[in-house]
Amino acid sequence: MKSKHFIGFTGGSGFIGSALLLNSEFNKYNLKVFVRTRMPLNEHLFVHSKLEPSFDYGDAFDNVKTFIHIAARVHVMKEIVDDPLSDCLSINTLATLNLARQAAAAGVKRFIFISSVKVNGESSDIGNPFRFNDVHKPVDPYGISKSEAELALHRLALDTEMELVIIRPTLVYGPGVKANFASLMNLVSKGIPLPFGCITQNKRSLVSVTNLVDLIITCIDHPKAANQTFLVSDDHDVSTSEIVHEMAKALDKPSMQLPIPIWCYKLAGKIFNKSDVVERLTGSLQVDISHTKQTLGWKPPQTLQEGFKQTAQAFLQAKTK
Structure with a gap:
């Protein structure tokens, strides 16, 4: 039976939001999808909106019990704007705060903010992983804007009755993933030797979009999620060489990796x-x-191997079309 209240959320046309909309458990709720343009999903209520610092959402938050904010000005490798920090702060910080303020004023009980591990920093030492309560150490414009948004949302939560839940994903992958993960999978799919044989001592935390969506749904109603910050991963850290090996296995390709010393990479980088x-x-x-895991009694429902296999299948299907 569907809830009497609405779950509102942004980012329905994005990578994470699309996966959320496809989840059967999420679709048991009455949904208000905040979008710039109408999407072809008539079973839900669509609200025309813009992620801007001064946008007036009017009565869009009426009867919304929980709001999930996913939409953002995303991190990109090659910036094309003159001032990426100002651009990120405008969308990811000021527009997010504008959204949350109007949500709180309308009586929204819980605001779930999808932040980023970049709030913690760009890299961690082996054996010393980032923790949920570490001091913020963002480096790039995207990380800085997400950090500033978190701090502003905490202040808002203290001044209102709205509960705040922050989720910081690591690198998210899954069917339809783009950017570096897709580029690497494309390389691995060719079955050619790749120069990652010596990159075996580093460790990376990844999270499948299936696991991230499951955590988001868990946080909608879980009483212990209120006013908490959660890091999320597949709970299976891997080296770069292991990532390539798992990709090759998922694609049913040989995993041939040349032992190029790491100092060669660093020299080339300089x-x-x-x-x-x-x-x-x-x-x-x-x-x-x-x-x-301890606060929510949660564990990732999908293993890294299952996530890679699912991603590989979608990649191969898209390649044949």
Whole structure:
């Protein structure tokens, strides 16, 4: 039976939001989808909206019990604007706060904010993963804007009766994923030798979109989620070499990796001014999700291997079309 109240959310046309809309458990709720343009899903109530610092949402929050904010100005590798920090702060901080203020004023009980592990920082030391209560150490415009949004939302929650839930995903992958994960999977699918054989000592935390969606749904009603920050991953950290091996296995391709020393990567990074790219490839970014699991009694329903297989199947299907 559907709830008497609505669950509102932004980002329905994005990677995470699309996966959320496809989830059968999520579709048991009455949904208000906040979008700029109407989407072809007539069973839900669509609200025309814009993610802008001064946008007036009018009565859009009427009867909304919980609101999930996913939409954002995303992180991109190659910025095309002159001032990416100002652009990120406008959308990810000021517009988010505007949205949350109007939600609180309308009586929304819980605001779930999908933030980012970039609030914690860009890299972690081996054996010293990021934790939910670490001091914020964002580096790039996207991470800074998400950090500022979290701080502003905490202040708003203290001044209102609206509960705040913050979820910080690591790198999210799954069917339809784009960017670096898709590029690497495309390389692996060719079955050619790749130069990652020596990158075995770093550790990366990833999260399948299936696991992230499951956590978001858990946080809609869970009483212990109120005013908490949760890190989320597959709870299975892997090196770059292991990522390539798991991708190859999921794609049913050979995993041939050449033992190129890491110092070669670092030298190339300095020569071509790509040290940040090399650091992402050879460095570590781990998160400790024990607080998430213990507080909510939650564990990722999908293994990393299952997530890679699901992603690989979607990748191969898209390639044949």
